[in-house]
Amino acid sequence: MNAAHDTPPHDAATGDAGSLYDPSLYFNRELSQLDFNFRVLAQARDESVPLLERLKYLCISCTNLDEFFEIRAGTLRHAGDLGLMPAPDGLSPSTVLARIHDRAAELVSAQYDCWNHVLRPALDEAGVRVLGRDSWNSRQKRWLLAYFRDEIMPVLSPLGLDPAHPFPKILNKSLNIVVVLKGRDAFGRDGNLAIVRAPRSLPRIIQLPENVSGGPNDFVFLSAVLSTFVDELFPGMEVKGAYQFRVTRNSELLVDEEEVDNIALALRDELVGRGYLRAVRLEIADQCPDEIVRTLLENFDLNENAVYRINGPVNLNRVIQVYDLVTRMDLKFPPFQQRQLPGSEAMFDRIGRGDVLLHHPFDAFTPVLELLRQAAEDPHVLAIKQTLYRSGKDSPIVEQLVQAARNGKDVTAVVELRARFDEEANLGFADRLQEAGVQVVYGVVGFKTHAKMLLIVRREDGRLRRYVHMGTGNYHSGTARLYTDLGLFTANPEIGNDVHLIFQQLSGLAPSIKLKRLLQSPFTLHDGVLKRIDRETQHARAGRPAHIVAKMNALNEPQVVRALYRASQAGVQIDLIVRSACTLRPGVPGVSDNIRVRSIVGRFLEHHRVYWFANDGQPDLLCSSADWLERNLLRRVETCFPILDPEVAARIHAEVVVNYLSDNVNAWTLRSDGSYAPVTPAEGEAPHAAQLSLLASICG
Structure with a gap:
């Protein structure tokens, strides 16, 4: 991490050094995450949503609240006991807990009002x-x-x-x-x-x-x-x-x-x-x-x-x-048919010709399984290495790795035992993998391995070639039908070598490594994000057009927030698509006038992480397993991969960047007071729901 990025800045609006550290510029992460459930609950009241789906949204808001208390409130109580320092918002753990009670009580009241007076009568009528x-x-x-x-x-x-x-x-x-x-x-x-x-x-x-x-x-x-x-x-x-x-x-x-x-x-x-x-x-x-x-x-x-x-x-x-x-x-929502890769070409031949993108859940997850199946059976495949964070019970991924090991391949699985609420399942399939002869690695002490990587080494024409899959989501067939995520297949030699080095680092206690294409937490990803924000800031200061669009699940890393504030002050247009918790306060005069934050809540759980930087006409597009959270950027093993193929980059820009910024049906705008307002079509503007648009264009 480069400490120079976090020196007290000079605020162009006020002239006060260090004003970007003002606690009033930050929302509380826990309270912001709690408020996400009001947006979920709003779906339960939306009469345009099928009735049983509305019931599901109500239950999701309840389950989310359970997990919030199990993890966030529990962690806050522990922090209070230890006397830990307040977060950038300046609130002590005890103060946050008191506010959580008041806000959670409002949510609980709204949930039961929705059940007793809206959904239950509507269900009865149906x-x-x-x-x-x-x-x-x-x-x-x-x-x-x-x-x-x-x-x-x-x-x-x-x-x-x-x-x-x-x-x-x-x-x-x-x-x-x-x-x-x-x-x-x-x-x-x-x-x-x-x-x-x-x-x-x-x-x-x-x-x-x-x-x-x-x-x-x-x-x-x-x-x-x-x-x-x-x-x-x-x-x-x-x-x-x-x-x-x-x-x-x-x-x-x-x-x-x-x-x-x-x-x-x-x-x-x-x-x-x-x-x-x-x-x-x-x-x-x-x-x-x-x-x-x-x-x-x-x-x-x-x-x-x-x-x-x-x-x-x-x-x-x-x-x-x-x-x-x-x-x-x-x-219920009408069923949809996920798009399959066209043709019957072998996966190695397809990937060898050029990068292949999967956009879940609109694109099926089966090509990932098919690649593993072909690798397990292919006599030319020598080794398979994969990270496993969440894979689900009876995972077909695990079965393919087991089969590959039985077929004599050298198989390594980096299993994250501390994936919250999946610990028991992960212990179970780790045992199964080991029994089949798979080398199981439990990651790095003190750092959860959250990266999503698959590496296959194949001998072709007397030389070794690496095939890679990297993604923003887990290797979980079930969530691949419920979460929006991106997965990239590539045979790019530099990316393949970078992934190889990371696997060596995870399994062999290797020293720090120098990567050519990938960014990696906890080493280069944080600094790489800050440098790209700073680069866009310099473009704006030089009078060049500058724009940042970043989509993620949550945002709270204070150095990144301050870098975004400085970019806004320089004139960079910043659009953030943040599903749940966001500690950045948009729309503050002289600080974040040029920052807009929106949240999308629709049929599928928004999960992909995409970072796009205009870069003076040479756009820089990256996908990642990491949100812009302190834990992801500083205390986890994460990967961030560039999209090098122009056609793939254009597709992601159209399907994620432009599409989600155009949503005026399932989008909410974060206001400077911390509240969210639903986005509605302007006069004469046609309704546009990003997820439905993808369903129509990809799934037919």
Whole structure:
């Protein structure tokens, strides 16, 4: 990293040295990320979106909020305990946590308002009913009672609270009922409180048989069934109240990698206890008495700022199961056919003739699998090296690597064990790879390997040739249908050699390396971004047209933000397409007048990272695995690759840069006060949705 880039700047507007360090110029990263979920929730209210897709957006906003508390809020609490310094926005961890509570409470209120007053009535009208306990008829209630006795009660273990039965361990995000009892049990003990924990084996959504309910799509929440029939668990006692609750715990695994001999074994040990780490949030039925809430808070070591009273099921995100159970295509997005590479030409011949671009999910992921399949079978292929961050269960990628090893290829897989929430899956397929003879490398101590690279070494005409795939997204067939990402196949010798050197570095504890074409975190990517922003700044100061367009998931690296501010002050036009968290404040007079920030929320999750610099008529276009976040630029192994083929560069410029800047349907503009405003077509302007445009042009 070049420290010269971060010397206190001179602000042309005010003349004050160092003013770009003013905390008022920065939004808080956590609060900005939290606000992304309001934009997701807006999709759930959009009547132009198919109804079951709207339900899915609601559930996504709920699941995102869960993860936010598990990771971001948990990390903030840890930072507060350690007394860490505030972020560039100047807010202390305790202040941010207090603001998170207020903003998250608004989001929770909006989520349940959307469910109770918008989506649930609309679903009911469409013939998809999620029935509350107050609407069950006698036949439905009889069937549910029988279901409770036969399918639910045998697996429950209610626990009465007394000196011999202290408060039980409550698993992260599990469904629980706190029961208020009156009377004496068979041993003469006075009833007070009991806890009923719902095992993960029980379905959270129960579908009623059509002959019972009269309709094919009638459902009830497990929580409603438990609350209604909980008295069956306490015969001879009176149930005075039953209140569902759920606790969210910090899920960030803290493995001191420098203090362990085997990171895989250490991570396995940590995973065992992940579900019982420190509590960060308590969700509870809104009618629960205050004294019971206080009891729960005391047991979870939480204060009032961690309580969220819920007007509905505490696990609302579980209603996503209805989406899969209902086969009503009229209520879902129409299916689309992903584009396949034309012809039957072998992948090595195709790539050897020139670079090949895949734009997911519009282009199918199958060419990546086909390249691996052909490499596994090709007698001329000597070695395969690949990074694996997230690959999913039963990954076809893993199967192809296994097959290649069995066929005698030298196969190396760099497996990132610390991919959040995929640790267990990654440990599993790492074991499978090792059993097949694959050399498995667990990356670099202290730096997550987030780069997406595949390298194949093939002997052709007596010499070795390297074939490379690099991407902005994971080697995951499932997300390749849900996320927008770019993947590049190339046989460019310089890129191939750079990728080879990075793999050597990852697996062999090699010294620092000099790359010809690629930028790499934590070594050259950060500085490479800053230099390109500075180059554009110099163009503007010399009176030449200057423009930067960058698309990413999130932005918070303060040196990059300050560099963008200086570029704006010099007259560079800057367009940022940032899906979620953005700490840069646009539209500040004299500082960021020339910066526009937009967020796209549509059918697919926006995920590709593209950096475009006008460069005085010689555009510089790069794709990367890295967002402009501190962790990606400074504390991870990431790659950034240039697009050298003019046709490929033109396609990315058209499909990403121009297309997404033209979106006036699914775009939101970040205002200088931190709020987002939906973008709508100007008078006389035709609607343009970037994702739908790609669906129409690529998928037909």
